[in-house]
Amino acid sequence: MTHITITAASGKLGHAVAAELAARGLAGQTRLAARDPQKLTGLEAQGFETVAADYDDPASLRAAFAGTEAVLLISSMGTNEQRIRQHRTAIDAAKAAGVRHVVYTSTTNPSHDSRFEWSGAHVETEAYLKASGLGYTILRDNSYFSNNDGLFAQAVATGTLPFPGVDTPVAYISHEDAAAAAVGALTGAGEPDTIYEISGSQAYSARELAAILSRLSGRPVEAVDVPLQAYTDQFRALGFPDFVVSGLTSFYAALGAGEFSAVSQDAERLGGRRPTTTAREYLRRFVPADTETLQRAFLAARTANAFTDRPVPDELLRRLYDIVKWGPTAFNAQPARFVFIRTPEARARLLPALSPGNVDKTGKAPVTVIVAQDTRFFEHLPTQFPAYDAKPLFEGNAALTEATALRNSSLQGAYFIVAARLLGLDVGPMSGFDAGKLNAEFFPDGRWQANFVINVGYGDPSGNRPRGPRLDADTATQFL
Known part of the structure; x- marks a missing residue:
């Protein structure tokens, strides 16, 4: 009818x-x-x-x-x-x-x-x-x-x-x-x-x-x-x-x-x-x-210091991770671990570990992500990189494990920032925190270790600061 x-x-x-x-x-x-x-x-x-x-x-x-x-x-x-x-x-x-x-x-x-x-x-x-x-x-x-x-x-x-x-x-x-x-x-x-x-x-x-x-x-x-x-x-x-x-x-x-x-x-x-x-x-x-992709990811993107009250759904965060995981890393390893702080209770645990200048804006952000590294990431290598048995390279070699975890979790964190921007989100990465306090609160067994922290949401442009200069190519590059 x-x-x-x-x-x-x-x-x-x-x-x-x-x-x-x-x-x-x-x-x-x-x-x-x-x-x-x-x-x-x-x-x-x-x-x-x-x-x-x-x-x-x-x-x-x-x-x-x-x-x-x-x-x-x-x-x-x-x-x-x-x-x-x-x-x-x-x-x-x-x-x-x-x-x-x-x-x-x-x-x-x-x-x-x-x-x-x-x-x-x-x-x-x-x-x-x-x-x-x-x-x-x-x-x-x-x-x-x-x-x-x-x-x-x-x-x-x-x-x-x-x-x-x-x-x-x-x-x-x-x-x-x-x-x-x-x-x-x-x-x-x-x-x-x-x-x-x-x-x-x-x-x-x-x-x-x-x-x-x-x-x-x-x-x-x-x-x-x-x-x-x-x-x-x-x-x-x-x-x-x-x-x-x-x-x-x-x-x-x-x-x-x-x-x-x-x-x-x-x-x-x-x-x-x-x-x-x-x-x-x-x-x-x-x-x-x-053009729009470059603008959104880099050329017009700003570090977010304030956010609107628009929520960031968990489904979007899952989609974001499902994009990030495809970024290239050494041995296809994925040492990065992402902890999404969304609730008032979790935020109350995080704030005491932050530097004073990061407390207020993090307290108001819809989501804060702890980008950590798994010091036992190599246990997944037989599945992630079956072409070569790389796991023995890291077992018992703490220095190589730490360097590889830090380097590649940082890469994955950078992929996270770019992917978030391409999905229409704004981000504010921070390194101002007490790693000892944060690790003790969230990763007491010592396996995961904090690398850096990112506030995520829909940015309020009123919080933007004047964009600082960047080094030009003559200063920052060499062509050999």
Whole structure:
């Protein structure tokens, strides 16, 4: 039985909603409607029903809604007059088809006084839906990240991110995170007959976005305040109709005036998860992968001295180790041992062994890792390095064992730092601690010995210190 119908399903949001429904196992209960169902090719194989439905054809809408309990009404494209008429037609068709619940995608701060010209259509649609007698959920979606895709690509290519009001934050959200909220509303999350503000979990100014692009790309990107007329000229040059030129220009005027700055937690409440697409994650797609990898691992990476309260799940730490273990070592030995300090009780045992300057930041870090070395690592060599019987080299040779364990556990610790950064984590390695105290507390049998300590989490840039200089190649290298 079809429980859900998605209108305008061929667009970016519609496809994102379909992906979210499929991920939740609801494809078989969903009908996807579009003016041109050919644009839904491939979705039937996932279990969706696809049909033709046009906002200007009431009969097609009634047929698309037949037997449906909930409808996602994705706002149409056109002048305000066209949008209002089409949305009312869809709401009337839903009522005639016996639909119980309509979820409507509106916009942030809809008002006839908004600088955003198309806001008025959302005001009228919201009012009509409320008066229809249907159950409703109104999702006031903030600006989608993808609205600026052209600007982001241009910024990486030219080093300039043009924007009206470069210091005005916008609480951007991705289509994927907005889709999660929409599916939540369609499937019973949230309260009936309620308006929700759908935004990302953080607002970013154009200047902040430019800084992120700079760090990702390794090239300077500057946010430049531009007059709205520049947008008007650009949209006209692209051949857009007058109503689109005017509407889009007014949209950027509203962004620059702060109409889209407010951050809400409603997306998390409806979607069942915090919005996962940060500005950094979204902007990564505009930077070549090899460039971004170098930036993330080395060129833009910073030693983390402060962290956000975002948790680091144990599954991620296990995945991190499963990457680190493949790093090359002598005899394929793996002397490094990683002790993850996560609980208050374990942290209380660790802090007394640290140097005073490391106590406060370690006490606030989500995870602290003791990188230790196993002095009996060679017992695993027959399995790890079967090509040669290396175990006898180390038995009874304490000096060789200690040197090999220290050298290779240090290598593995370095792999850990790089891998953590590539997984999106931030790290703060430390050697300031009393090894005797730490070993006595955590490794009293003497087999494992502490090498160094690393704080791990999602860094708070406010804790970053000025980056110190590094030796140049002429000083630190020789070519023979």
